[in-house]
Amino acid sequence: MRRDVFQAIADPTRRDIISLIATRHLNLNTIAGEFKISRPAISKHIRILHECGLIVIRKEGRERYCEAKLSSLHEVAGWVAQYKQFWELKLDALENYLHTIQQKKTPVKKKAGKRK
Numbered sequence: 001m002r003r004d005v006f007q008a009i010a011d012p013t014r015r016d017i018i019s020l021i022a023t024r025h026l027n028l029n030t031i032a033g034e035f036k037i038s039r040p041a042i043s044k045h046i047r048i049l050h051e052c053g054l055i056v057i058r059k060e061g062r063e064r065y066c067e068a069k070l071s072s073l074h075e076v077a078g079w080v081a082q083y084k085q086f087w088e089l090k091l092d093a094l095e096n097y098l099h100t101i102q103q104k105k106t107p108v109k110k111k112a113g114k115r116k
Contacts, residue, residue: 005072006079008052013037014045018054018068027063 008014013035020026020034032042046066049055053072058065 003048003051005052005054005075008049008054009073009076011045011048013041014049017042017045017049017066018070021055021066022068022070025058025065025067027065029063031066 009018016035017031020031028039028043028046031046032039035042046055046057049066050057054069056067056069058067
């Protein structure tokens with residue numbers, strides 16, 4: 001089954017695994033020790049992340065180490081950027097509308113003339 005990056009980051013456990021290995025390489029046992037789920041469940045999450053290209057699994061002796069390859073997240077960033085721009089335009093329009101309404105509601109203050 002072909003998986004994509006969006007599927008990989010849809011699960012909070014997989015996002016936590018990515019965060020865990022983003023700055024250092026860890027073996028599978030160390031990763032599994034950070035979670036309160038079974039080792040087979042962690043292995044399944046690791047497999048999905050590997051299939052999506054977000055991690056590389058390197059074998060050193062009997063140990064398997066996971067290394068983050070986050071360049072695949074550029075696809076996600078590009079997709080999110082479209083919607084960020086959309087919402088920024090909508091929020092700017094809302095701000096302008098609210099500013100216009102506020103100006104209409106604010107009464108114009110007359111300057112008090114000096115009496116002699």
